[in-house]
Amino acid sequence: MAEQEQTTHFGFQQVPITEKANRVAGVFHSVADKYDVMNDVMSFGVHRLWKRFTIDAAGAKRGNRVLDLAGGTGDLAAKFARIVGEDGEVILSDINASMLENGRERLTDRGIGGNVRYVQANAECLPFADNHFDIITIAFGLRNVTDKDKALRSMYRVLKPGGRLLVLEFSKPVVPGLSPIYDHYSFKLLPMMGKLIANDAESYRYLAESIRMHPDQVTLKAMMEAAGFERVTYTNMTGGIVALHKGFKF
Numbered sequence: 001m002a003e004q005e006q007t008t009h010f011g012f013q014q015v016p017i018t019e020k021a022n023r024v025a026g027v028f029h030s031v032a033d034k035y036d037v038m039n040d041v042m043s044f045g046v047h048r049l050w051k052r053f054t055i056d057a058a059g060a061k062r063g064n065r066v067l068d069l070a071g072g073t074g075d076l077a078a079k080f081a082r083i084v085g086e087d088g089e090v091i092l093s094d095i096n097a098s099m100l101e102n103g104r105e106r107l108t109d110r111g112i113g114g115n116v117r118y119v120q121a122n123a124e125c126l127p128f129a130d131n132h133f134d135i136i137t138i139a140f141g142l143r144n145v146t147d148k149d150k151a152l153r154s155m156y157r158v159l160k161p162g163g164r165l166l167v168l169e170f171s172k173p174v175v176p177g178l179s180p181i182y183d184h185y186s187f188k189l190l191p192m193m194g195k196l197i198a199n200d201a202e203s204y205r206y207l208a209e210s211i212r213m214h215p216d217q218v219t220l221k222a223m224m225e226a227a228g229f230e231r232v233t234y235t236n237m238t239g240g241i242v243a244l245h246k247g248f249k250f
């Protein structure tokens, strides 16, 4: 009898595990050029506040080594580059060449560069030395990764003892009455905006579906602990639509 191929979720669809990364790549190649404007439109600019909060919670200092994983067009990397200064180092890393290219152009245009390196890599198998980074951030990236546990273990390996991981990600609304409004917005309005602005309803349908499939606050906390992180805490933002998880390696 033929062996059944193992599957995983891609939004609400089941796809072979080996196919998910390609499907995700298709989404981000397709949205890369309109990514920044869509972020502002979809979140009414609020993603900037979520990211600001993440930067503050990271507590980066001059001279730190920071890895912004699944960093895309570099919102976080740009801010870290200014904080860590010339003695520090920021690596903007993403699996997707189109996103990384947009990020590199954007940071270069803004005069940010000397202390930033660009590395195309899969979060599941990071090409960095053990105990290397003071801070790792992954913003709106983890839910797209096929094997999240493997990725968290890989992040743990490359983090220095005393270092911290910050995971900014969509999560589960905790405010009563918010879920139906949020569902209507995500499944009806988002794909429509995607169609109008980026001529791509499908990618934004995937966005809404992938958010619903992502582990909730408590599950993600447990996953981080299972990967070795200690003192894991999370902060809900915008009623739990987004949460920031933080954990340490000691």
Ligand SMILES: C[S@@+](CC[C@H](N)C(=O)[O-])C[C@H]1O[C@@H](n2cnc3c(N)ncnc32)[C@H](O)[C@@H]1O
Residues within 6 Å of the ligand: 024, 028, 069, 070, 071, 072, 073, 074, 075, 093, 094, 095, 096, 099, 121, 122, 123, 124, 138, 139, 140, 141, 142, 144, 145, 146
């Ligand atoms: C929604 S974007 C987030 C970009 C940026 N961090 C931000 O907050 O604006 C998600 C990013 O995750 C990247 N990504 C998806 N799977 C990945 C993986 N396995 N390893 C590294 N990056 C991945 C995508 O290419 C994409 O650039």
